[in-house]
Amino acid sequence: MKVIKSEIGLCVGIVNAYDKMNRAAQKEGPFLAAHQNSGGDWDTLKRIERKDPNIMERYPNLRNVTVVHDPAQLKPGDRLVLGFHGFPAETKSELKEKGVNLLKDFQCPFIATMDRQAEGLARDGFDLLVMGNKGSHHCTEAERLAAKHGRSCTVLEKAEDADGIAVREGQKLALIGQVTGNTETWSKVVDRVRQRQLPVKIVETVCSDSYDRQAAARRVAMESDVVILINDGGDGSRSSFEVASAVHARIHRISRKEDIQPAWLEHAETVGVIGGITVPQWSIDEVAKYVDEISPSVAPA
Ligand code: SF4
Known part of the structure:
Protein backbone atom coordinates (compact mmCIF):
# COMPACT_ATOMS: atom_id res chain seq x y z
CA MET A 1 0.00 0.00 0.00
CA LEU A 10 -1.05 24.81 9.75
CA CYS A 11 -2.34 27.68 7.62
CA VAL A 12 -0.27 30.78 6.91
CA GLY A 13 -2.37 32.95 9.26
CA ILE A 14 -1.70 30.61 12.17
CA VAL A 15 2.02 30.19 11.45
CA ASN A 16 2.36 34.00 11.23
CA ALA A 17 0.57 34.48 14.54
CA TYR A 18 2.72 31.87 16.33
CA ASP A 19 5.88 33.38 14.90
CA LYS A 20 4.99 36.96 15.81
CA MET A 21 3.74 35.97 19.25
CA ASN A 22 7.01 34.13 19.89
CA ARG A 23 9.02 37.22 18.95
CA ALA A 24 6.75 39.46 21.04
CA ALA A 25 7.22 37.16 24.06
CA GLN A 26 10.99 37.55 23.71
CA LYS A 27 10.77 41.32 23.41
CA GLU A 28 7.91 42.18 25.77
CA GLY A 29 8.27 39.51 28.46
CA PRO A 30 5.29 37.54 29.84
CA PHE A 31 1.79 38.47 28.63
CA LEU A 32 -1.72 37.03 28.33
CA ALA A 33 -2.96 35.68 25.00
CA ALA A 34 -6.55 35.41 23.82
CA HIS A 35 -8.70 35.35 20.70
CA GLN A 36 -12.35 34.83 19.91
CA ASN A 37 -13.70 31.32 19.35
CA SER A 38 -10.86 29.59 21.20
CA GLY A 39 -11.94 26.14 22.18
CA GLY A 40 -11.34 22.56 20.98
CA ASP A 41 -8.18 20.50 21.33
CA TRP A 42 -6.81 21.72 18.01
CA ASP A 43 -7.09 25.39 18.96
CA THR A 44 -3.76 27.16 18.58
CA LEU A 45 -3.90 28.76 22.03
CA LYS A 46 -4.82 25.45 23.66
CA ARG A 47 -1.52 24.12 22.31
CA ILE A 48 0.31 26.92 24.10
CA GLU A 49 -1.70 26.28 27.26
CA ARG A 50 -0.78 22.59 27.40
CA LYS A 51 2.80 23.36 26.34
CA ASP A 52 2.64 21.14 23.26
CA PRO A 53 6.26 19.94 22.80
CA ASN A 54 6.18 20.48 19.03
CA ILE A 55 5.08 24.10 19.48
CA MET A 56 7.51 24.78 22.35
CA GLU A 57 10.40 23.41 20.29
CA ARG A 58 9.63 25.80 17.43
CA TYR A 59 8.42 28.79 19.47
CA PRO A 60 10.21 28.48 22.85
CA ASN A 61 9.24 31.92 24.18
CA LEU A 62 5.61 30.86 24.24
CA ARG A 63 6.35 29.01 27.50
CA ASN A 64 5.95 32.38 29.22
CA VAL A 65 2.55 33.11 27.69
CA THR A 66 -0.64 32.58 29.72
CA VAL A 67 -3.82 31.81 27.79
CA VAL A 68 -7.18 33.40 28.64
CA HIS A 69 -10.33 32.02 27.02
CA ASP A 70 -12.88 34.49 28.32
CA PRO A 71 -12.19 38.22 27.78
CA ALA A 72 -14.45 38.96 30.77
CA GLN A 73 -11.65 37.56 32.97
CA LEU A 74 -9.22 40.27 31.86
CA LYS A 75 -8.44 42.93 34.45
CA PRO A 76 -7.14 46.52 34.30
CA GLY A 77 -3.40 46.53 33.68
CA ASP A 78 -3.33 43.07 32.05
CA ARG A 79 -0.91 42.90 29.12
CA LEU A 80 -2.75 41.25 26.23
CA VAL A 81 -1.75 39.86 22.84
CA LEU A 82 -4.37 38.60 20.38
CA GLY A 83 -4.02 35.37 18.42
CA PHE A 84 -5.01 34.69 14.81
CA HIS A 85 -8.78 34.93 15.40
CA GLY A 86 -8.48 38.41 16.94
CA PHE A 87 -11.42 40.10 18.64
CA PRO A 88 -14.24 42.23 17.17
CA ALA A 89 -13.56 45.98 17.29
CA GLU A 90 -16.25 46.40 19.97
CA THR A 91 -14.56 43.89 22.29
CA LYS A 92 -11.21 45.63 21.82
CA SER A 93 -12.79 49.00 22.68
CA GLU A 94 -14.41 47.56 25.81
CA LEU A 95 -11.09 46.07 26.93
CA LYS A 96 -9.31 49.36 26.32
CA GLU A 97 -11.94 51.21 28.39
CA LYS A 98 -11.47 48.66 31.13
CA GLY A 99 -7.75 49.46 31.20
CA VAL A 100 -6.44 46.29 29.53
CA ASN A 101 -3.17 46.98 27.73
CA LEU A 102 -3.46 45.51 24.20
CA LEU A 103 0.21 45.07 23.27
CA LYS A 104 -0.22 43.37 19.86
CA ASP A 105 -3.00 42.16 17.61
CA PHE A 106 -1.99 39.19 15.44
CA GLN A 107 -5.39 38.59 13.89
CA CYS A 108 -4.99 36.95 10.47
CA PRO A 109 -5.10 39.72 7.82
CA PHE A 110 -7.58 37.69 5.74
CA ILE A 111 -10.07 37.56 8.62
CA ALA A 112 -9.53 41.25 9.32
CA THR A 113 -10.16 42.02 5.62
CA MET A 114 -13.37 39.98 5.47
CA ASP A 115 -14.73 41.70 8.60
CA ARG A 116 -13.63 45.13 7.36
CA GLN A 117 -15.26 44.58 3.96
CA ALA A 118 -18.49 43.29 5.53
CA GLU A 119 -18.74 46.28 7.83
CA GLY A 120 -17.66 48.84 5.20
CA LEU A 121 -20.15 47.54 2.62
CA ALA A 122 -23.00 47.46 5.16
CA ARG A 123 -22.11 50.97 6.30
CA ASP A 124 -22.26 52.07 2.65
CA GLY A 125 -25.80 50.72 2.35
CA PHE A 126 -25.16 47.29 0.79
CA ASP A 127 -27.13 44.23 1.81
CA LEU A 128 -24.73 41.32 2.01
CA LEU A 129 -24.54 37.92 0.35
CA VAL A 130 -21.91 35.65 1.89
CA MET A 131 -20.79 32.44 0.20
CA GLY A 132 -20.06 30.12 3.12
CA ASN A 133 -21.54 27.88 5.77
CA LYS A 134 -24.50 28.94 7.90
CA GLY A 135 -23.39 28.97 11.52
CA SER A 136 -19.71 29.45 10.69
CA HIS A 137 -18.34 32.13 13.02
CA HIS A 138 -17.11 34.07 9.97
CA CYS A 139 -20.64 34.20 8.51
CA THR A 140 -22.15 34.92 11.93
CA GLU A 141 -19.80 37.88 12.29
CA ALA A 142 -20.80 39.16 8.81
CA GLU A 143 -24.46 38.85 9.84
CA ARG A 144 -23.77 40.78 13.04
CA LEU A 145 -21.92 43.54 11.18
CA ALA A 146 -24.69 43.84 8.57
CA ALA A 147 -27.36 44.04 11.29
CA LYS A 148 -25.31 46.68 13.12
CA HIS A 149 -25.82 48.95 10.10
CA GLY A 150 -29.43 47.92 9.45
CA ARG A 151 -28.60 45.74 6.44
CA SER A 152 -29.56 42.14 5.65
CA CYS A 153 -27.08 39.30 5.24
CA THR A 154 -27.87 36.07 3.37
CA VAL A 155 -25.55 33.06 3.41
CA LEU A 156 -25.21 31.13 0.13
CA GLU A 157 -24.10 27.58 0.88
CA LYS A 158 -24.42 26.09 -2.60
CA ALA A 159 -23.87 27.36 -6.13
CA GLU A 160 -27.60 26.83 -6.80
CA ASP A 161 -28.41 29.35 -4.06
CA ALA A 162 -27.16 32.04 -6.47
CA ASP A 163 -30.13 31.24 -8.74
CA GLY A 164 -32.47 32.59 -6.08
CA ILE A 165 -30.78 35.99 -5.79
CA ALA A 166 -33.23 38.79 -6.60
CA VAL A 167 -32.19 42.44 -6.58
CA ARG A 168 -34.99 44.81 -5.58
CA GLU A 169 -35.37 48.22 -7.21
CA GLY A 170 -32.85 50.55 -5.59
CA GLN A 171 -31.25 47.80 -3.53
CA LYS A 172 -27.45 47.71 -3.27
CA LEU A 173 -26.17 44.15 -2.99
CA ALA A 174 -22.63 42.87 -2.44
CA LEU A 175 -21.16 39.37 -2.48
CA ILE A 176 -18.25 38.31 -0.28
CA GLY A 177 -16.82 34.87 0.56
CA GLN A 178 -16.16 33.21 3.90
CA VAL A 179 -12.35 33.18 4.27
CA THR A 180 -12.36 29.41 4.72
CA GLY A 181 -15.19 28.77 2.27
CA ASN A 182 -15.32 26.18 -0.50
CA THR A 183 -13.34 27.74 -3.37
CA GLU A 184 -15.19 25.71 -6.01
CA THR A 185 -18.53 26.96 -4.70
CA TRP A 186 -17.19 30.53 -4.68
CA SER A 187 -16.20 30.28 -8.37
CA LYS A 188 -19.57 28.80 -9.32
CA VAL A 189 -21.52 31.43 -7.37
CA VAL A 190 -19.52 34.23 -9.02
CA ASP A 191 -20.06 32.65 -12.46
CA ARG A 192 -23.81 32.42 -11.92
CA VAL A 193 -24.05 36.03 -10.73
CA ARG A 194 -22.11 37.17 -13.82
CA GLN A 195 -24.09 34.94 -16.22
CA ARG A 196 -27.32 36.43 -14.88
CA GLN A 197 -25.77 39.91 -15.19
CA LEU A 198 -26.95 40.79 -11.71
CA PRO A 199 -25.95 44.24 -10.41
CA VAL A 200 -24.04 42.73 -7.49
CA LYS A 201 -20.73 44.10 -6.26
CA ILE A 202 -18.32 41.15 -5.94
CA VAL A 203 -15.50 41.34 -3.37
CA GLU A 204 -13.07 38.40 -3.13
CA THR A 205 -12.37 37.62 0.53
CA VAL A 206 -11.67 33.86 0.43
CA CYS A 207 -8.12 33.42 1.78
CA SER A 208 -5.13 32.13 -0.17
CA ASP A 209 -4.71 29.16 2.18
CA SER A 210 -8.20 27.95 1.21
S1 SF4 B 1 -8.30 33.21 7.00
FE1 SF4 B 1 -7.09 31.64 5.98
S2 SF4 B 1 -4.94 32.13 6.43
FE2 SF4 B 1 -6.25 33.27 7.87
S3 SF4 B 1 -6.40 32.00 9.69
FE3 SF4 B 1 -8.17 31.51 8.42
S4 SF4 B 1 -7.52 29.78 7.14
FE4 SF4 B 1 -5.69 30.72 8.03
Whole structure:
Protein backbone atom coordinates (compact mmCIF):
# COMPACT_ATOMS: atom_id res chain seq x y z
CA MET A 1 0.00 0.00 0.00
CA LYS A 2 1.24 3.46 -0.89
CA VAL A 3 0.55 6.43 1.40
CA ILE A 4 0.49 9.98 0.04
CA LYS A 5 -0.14 13.14 2.04
CA SER A 6 -0.84 16.83 1.75
CA GLU A 7 2.14 19.06 2.42
CA ILE A 8 -0.08 21.83 3.77
CA GLY A 9 -0.23 21.80 7.55
CA LEU A 10 -1.05 24.81 9.75
CA CYS A 11 -2.34 27.68 7.62
CA VAL A 12 -0.27 30.78 6.91
CA GLY A 13 -2.37 32.95 9.26
CA ILE A 14 -1.70 30.61 12.17
CA VAL A 15 2.02 30.19 11.45
CA ASN A 16 2.36 34.00 11.23
CA ALA A 17 0.57 34.48 14.54
CA TYR A 18 2.72 31.87 16.33
CA ASP A 19 5.88 33.38 14.90
CA LYS A 20 4.99 36.96 15.81
CA MET A 21 3.74 35.97 19.25
CA ASN A 22 7.01 34.13 19.89
CA ARG A 23 9.02 37.22 18.95
CA ALA A 24 6.75 39.46 21.04
CA ALA A 25 7.22 37.16 24.06
CA GLN A 26 10.99 37.55 23.71
CA LYS A 27 10.77 41.32 23.41
CA GLU A 28 7.91 42.18 25.77
CA GLY A 29 8.27 39.51 28.46
CA PRO A 30 5.29 37.54 29.84
CA PHE A 31 1.79 38.47 28.63
CA LEU A 32 -1.72 37.03 28.33
CA ALA A 33 -2.96 35.68 25.00
CA ALA A 34 -6.55 35.41 23.82
CA HIS A 35 -8.70 35.35 20.70
CA GLN A 36 -12.35 34.83 19.91
CA ASN A 37 -13.70 31.32 19.35
CA SER A 38 -10.86 29.59 21.20
CA GLY A 39 -11.94 26.14 22.18
CA GLY A 40 -11.34 22.56 20.98
CA ASP A 41 -8.18 20.50 21.33
CA TRP A 42 -6.81 21.72 18.01
CA ASP A 43 -7.09 25.39 18.96
CA THR A 44 -3.76 27.16 18.58
CA LEU A 45 -3.90 28.76 22.03
CA LYS A 46 -4.82 25.45 23.66
CA ARG A 47 -1.52 24.12 22.31
CA ILE A 48 0.31 26.92 24.10
CA GLU A 49 -1.70 26.28 27.26
CA ARG A 50 -0.78 22.59 27.40
CA LYS A 51 2.80 23.36 26.34
CA ASP A 52 2.64 21.14 23.26
CA PRO A 53 6.26 19.94 22.80
CA ASN A 54 6.18 20.48 19.03
CA ILE A 55 5.08 24.10 19.48
CA MET A 56 7.51 24.78 22.35
CA GLU A 57 10.40 23.41 20.29
CA ARG A 58 9.63 25.80 17.43
CA TYR A 59 8.42 28.79 19.47
CA PRO A 60 10.21 28.48 22.85
CA ASN A 61 9.24 31.92 24.18
CA LEU A 62 5.61 30.86 24.24
CA ARG A 63 6.35 29.01 27.50
CA ASN A 64 5.95 32.38 29.22
CA VAL A 65 2.55 33.11 27.69
CA THR A 66 -0.64 32.58 29.72
CA VAL A 67 -3.82 31.81 27.79
CA VAL A 68 -7.18 33.40 28.64
CA HIS A 69 -10.33 32.02 27.02
CA ASP A 70 -12.88 34.49 28.32
CA PRO A 71 -12.19 38.22 27.78
CA ALA A 72 -14.45 38.96 30.77
CA GLN A 73 -11.65 37.56 32.97
CA LEU A 74 -9.22 40.27 31.86
CA LYS A 75 -8.44 42.93 34.45
CA PRO A 76 -7.14 46.52 34.30
CA GLY A 77 -3.40 46.53 33.68
CA ASP A 78 -3.33 43.07 32.05
CA ARG A 79 -0.91 42.90 29.12
CA LEU A 80 -2.75 41.25 26.23
CA VAL A 81 -1.75 39.86 22.84
CA LEU A 82 -4.37 38.60 20.38
CA GLY A 83 -4.02 35.37 18.42
CA PHE A 84 -5.01 34.69 14.81
CA HIS A 85 -8.78 34.93 15.40
CA GLY A 86 -8.48 38.41 16.94
CA PHE A 87 -11.42 40.10 18.64
CA PRO A 88 -14.24 42.23 17.17
CA ALA A 89 -13.56 45.98 17.29
CA GLU A 90 -16.25 46.40 19.97
CA THR A 91 -14.56 43.89 22.29
CA LYS A 92 -11.21 45.63 21.82
CA SER A 93 -12.79 49.00 22.68
CA GLU A 94 -14.41 47.56 25.81
CA LEU A 95 -11.09 46.07 26.93
CA LYS A 96 -9.31 49.36 26.32
CA GLU A 97 -11.94 51.21 28.39
CA LYS A 98 -11.47 48.66 31.13
CA GLY A 99 -7.75 49.46 31.20
CA VAL A 100 -6.44 46.29 29.53
CA ASN A 101 -3.17 46.98 27.73
CA LEU A 102 -3.46 45.51 24.20
CA LEU A 103 0.21 45.07 23.27
CA LYS A 104 -0.22 43.37 19.86
CA ASP A 105 -3.00 42.16 17.61
CA PHE A 106 -1.99 39.19 15.44
CA GLN A 107 -5.39 38.59 13.89
CA CYS A 108 -4.99 36.95 10.47
CA PRO A 109 -5.10 39.72 7.82
CA PHE A 110 -7.58 37.69 5.74
CA ILE A 111 -10.07 37.56 8.62
CA ALA A 112 -9.53 41.25 9.32
CA THR A 113 -10.16 42.02 5.62
CA MET A 114 -13.37 39.98 5.47
CA ASP A 115 -14.73 41.70 8.60
CA ARG A 116 -13.63 45.13 7.36
CA GLN A 117 -15.26 44.58 3.96
CA ALA A 118 -18.49 43.29 5.53
CA GLU A 119 -18.74 46.28 7.83
CA GLY A 120 -17.66 48.84 5.20
CA LEU A 121 -20.15 47.54 2.62
CA ALA A 122 -23.00 47.46 5.16
CA ARG A 123 -22.11 50.97 6.30
CA ASP A 124 -22.26 52.07 2.65
CA GLY A 125 -25.80 50.72 2.35
CA PHE A 126 -25.16 47.29 0.79
CA ASP A 127 -27.13 44.23 1.81
CA LEU A 128 -24.73 41.32 2.01
CA LEU A 129 -24.54 37.92 0.35
CA VAL A 130 -21.91 35.65 1.89
CA MET A 131 -20.79 32.44 0.20
CA GLY A 132 -20.06 30.12 3.12
CA ASN A 133 -21.54 27.88 5.77
CA LYS A 134 -24.50 28.94 7.90
CA GLY A 135 -23.39 28.97 11.52
CA SER A 136 -19.71 29.45 10.69
CA HIS A 137 -18.34 32.13 13.02
CA HIS A 138 -17.11 34.07 9.97
CA CYS A 139 -20.64 34.20 8.51
CA THR A 140 -22.15 34.92 11.93
CA GLU A 141 -19.80 37.88 12.29
CA ALA A 142 -20.80 39.16 8.81
CA GLU A 143 -24.46 38.85 9.84
CA ARG A 144 -23.77 40.78 13.04
CA LEU A 145 -21.92 43.54 11.18
CA ALA A 146 -24.69 43.84 8.57
CA ALA A 147 -27.36 44.04 11.29
CA LYS A 148 -25.31 46.68 13.12
CA HIS A 149 -25.82 48.95 10.10
CA GLY A 150 -29.43 47.92 9.45
CA ARG A 151 -28.60 45.74 6.44
CA SER A 152 -29.56 42.14 5.65
CA CYS A 153 -27.08 39.30 5.24
CA THR A 154 -27.87 36.07 3.37
CA VAL A 155 -25.55 33.06 3.41
CA LEU A 156 -25.21 31.13 0.13
CA GLU A 157 -24.10 27.58 0.88
CA LYS A 158 -24.42 26.09 -2.60
CA ALA A 159 -23.87 27.36 -6.13
CA GLU A 160 -27.60 26.83 -6.80
CA ASP A 161 -28.41 29.35 -4.06
CA ALA A 162 -27.16 32.04 -6.47
CA ASP A 163 -30.13 31.24 -8.74
CA GLY A 164 -32.47 32.59 -6.08
CA ILE A 165 -30.78 35.99 -5.79
CA ALA A 166 -33.23 38.79 -6.60
CA VAL A 167 -32.19 42.44 -6.58
CA ARG A 168 -34.99 44.81 -5.58
CA GLU A 169 -35.37 48.22 -7.21
CA GLY A 170 -32.85 50.55 -5.59
CA GLN A 171 -31.25 47.80 -3.53
CA LYS A 172 -27.45 47.71 -3.27
CA LEU A 173 -26.17 44.15 -2.99
CA ALA A 174 -22.63 42.87 -2.44
CA LEU A 175 -21.16 39.37 -2.48
CA ILE A 176 -18.25 38.31 -0.28
CA GLY A 177 -16.82 34.87 0.56
CA GLN A 178 -16.16 33.21 3.90
CA VAL A 179 -12.35 33.18 4.27
CA THR A 180 -12.36 29.41 4.72
CA GLY A 181 -15.19 28.77 2.27
CA ASN A 182 -15.32 26.18 -0.50
CA THR A 183 -13.34 27.74 -3.37
CA GLU A 184 -15.19 25.71 -6.01
CA THR A 185 -18.53 26.96 -4.70
CA TRP A 186 -17.19 30.53 -4.68
CA SER A 187 -16.20 30.28 -8.37
CA LYS A 188 -19.57 28.80 -9.32
CA VAL A 189 -21.52 31.43 -7.37
CA VAL A 190 -19.52 34.23 -9.02
CA ASP A 191 -20.06 32.65 -12.46
CA ARG A 192 -23.81 32.42 -11.92
CA VAL A 193 -24.05 36.03 -10.73
CA ARG A 194 -22.11 37.17 -13.82
CA GLN A 195 -24.09 34.94 -16.22
CA ARG A 196 -27.32 36.43 -14.88
CA GLN A 197 -25.77 39.91 -15.19
CA LEU A 198 -26.95 40.79 -11.71
CA PRO A 199 -25.95 44.24 -10.41
CA VAL A 200 -24.04 42.73 -7.49
CA LYS A 201 -20.73 44.10 -6.26
CA ILE A 202 -18.32 41.15 -5.94
CA VAL A 203 -15.50 41.34 -3.37
CA GLU A 204 -13.07 38.40 -3.13
CA THR A 205 -12.37 37.62 0.53
CA VAL A 206 -11.67 33.86 0.43
CA CYS A 207 -8.12 33.42 1.78
CA SER A 208 -5.13 32.13 -0.17
CA ASP A 209 -4.71 29.16 2.18
CA SER A 210 -8.20 27.95 1.21
CA TYR A 211 -7.18 27.83 -2.46
CA ASP A 212 -3.90 26.01 -1.72
CA ARG A 213 -5.32 23.61 0.88
CA GLN A 214 -8.39 22.65 -1.12
CA ALA A 215 -6.34 22.20 -4.32
CA ALA A 216 -4.01 19.86 -2.39
CA ALA A 217 -7.00 17.98 -0.91
CA ARG A 218 -8.47 17.51 -4.39
CA ARG A 219 -5.12 16.36 -5.81
CA VAL A 220 -4.52 13.85 -3.00
CA ALA A 221 -8.11 12.57 -3.28
CA MET A 222 -7.79 12.07 -7.04
CA GLU A 223 -4.64 9.98 -6.59
CA SER A 224 -5.99 7.90 -3.68
CA ASP A 225 -8.41 5.01 -3.25
CA VAL A 226 -9.13 6.06 0.32
CA VAL A 227 -8.73 9.48 1.94
CA ILE A 228 -8.20 10.14 5.66
CA LEU A 229 -9.06 13.70 6.69
CA ILE A 230 -7.74 14.89 10.05
CA ASN A 231 -10.71 16.90 11.20
CA ASP A 232 -10.03 19.81 13.55
CA GLY A 233 -13.73 20.59 13.79
CA GLY A 234 -13.33 23.90 11.97
CA ASP A 235 -14.55 25.33 8.69
CA GLY A 236 -11.12 24.74 7.14
CA SER A 237 -11.69 21.01 7.51
CA ARG A 238 -15.24 21.27 6.22
CA SER A 239 -14.24 22.80 2.88
CA SER A 240 -11.42 20.29 2.40
CA PHE A 241 -13.91 17.49 3.14
CA GLU A 242 -16.34 18.88 0.58
CA VAL A 243 -13.80 19.13 -2.26
CA ALA A 244 -12.21 15.73 -1.49
CA SER A 245 -15.56 13.95 -1.13
CA ALA A 246 -16.64 15.41 -4.47
CA VAL A 247 -13.84 13.32 -6.03
CA HIS A 248 -14.88 10.02 -4.44
CA ALA A 249 -16.80 8.58 -1.52
CA ARG A 250 -14.14 6.64 0.41
CA ILE A 251 -13.22 9.49 2.72
CA HIS A 252 -13.08 9.20 6.50
CA ARG A 253 -12.77 11.94 9.10
CA ILE A 254 -10.68 11.28 12.19
CA SER A 255 -9.52 13.27 15.23
CA ARG A 256 -6.54 11.04 16.04
CA LYS A 257 -4.73 8.17 14.36
CA GLU A 258 -6.34 5.56 16.66
CA ASP A 259 -9.72 6.39 15.08
CA ILE A 260 -8.63 4.69 11.85
CA GLN A 261 -10.38 1.38 11.29
CA PRO A 262 -8.31 -1.11 9.26
CA ALA A 263 -11.48 -2.12 7.39
CA TRP A 264 -11.53 1.34 5.78
CA LEU A 265 -8.23 0.58 4.06
CA GLU A 266 -9.07 -2.86 2.69
CA HIS A 267 -8.27 -3.37 -1.00
CA ALA A 268 -6.84 0.16 -1.30
CA GLU A 269 -3.64 0.60 -3.29
CA THR A 270 -3.16 4.25 -2.32
CA VAL A 271 -4.27 6.03 0.86
CA GLY A 272 -4.18 9.83 1.07
CA VAL A 273 -3.93 11.94 4.24
CA ILE A 274 -5.09 15.57 4.45
CA GLY A 275 -5.88 18.01 7.29
CA GLY A 276 -7.75 21.16 8.29
CA ILE A 277 -6.28 24.58 8.95
CA THR A 278 -5.24 23.94 12.57
CA VAL A 279 -3.71 20.52 11.83
CA PRO A 280 0.10 20.79 11.82
CA GLN A 281 2.25 19.04 9.23
CA TRP A 282 3.71 16.82 11.96
CA SER A 283 0.20 15.45 12.70
CA ILE A 284 -0.34 14.71 8.99
CA ASP A 285 3.08 12.97 8.90
CA GLU A 286 2.23 10.97 12.04
CA VAL A 287 -1.07 9.71 10.62
CA ALA A 288 0.57 8.86 7.27
CA LYS A 289 3.25 6.86 9.12
CA TYR A 290 0.58 5.07 11.18
CA VAL A 291 -1.35 4.08 8.04
CA ASP A 292 1.88 2.75 6.57
CA GLU A 293 2.59 0.76 9.74
CA ILE A 294 -0.83 -0.91 9.94
CA SER A 295 -1.08 -1.60 6.20
CA PRO A 296 0.48 -5.13 6.40
CA SER A 297 -2.50 -6.20 8.55
CA VAL A 298 -5.00 -4.89 5.99
CA ALA A 299 -6.40 -7.01 3.14
CA PRO A 300 -4.16 -6.34 0.11
CA ALA A 301 -5.41 -4.57 -2.97
S1 SF4 B 1 -7.52 29.78 7.14
FE1 SF4 B 1 -7.09 31.64 5.98
S2 SF4 B 1 -8.30 33.21 7.00
FE2 SF4 B 1 -8.17 31.51 8.42
S3 SF4 B 1 -6.40 32.00 9.69
FE3 SF4 B 1 -5.69 30.72 8.03
S4 SF4 B 1 -4.94 32.13 6.43
FE4 SF4 B 1 -6.25 33.27 7.87
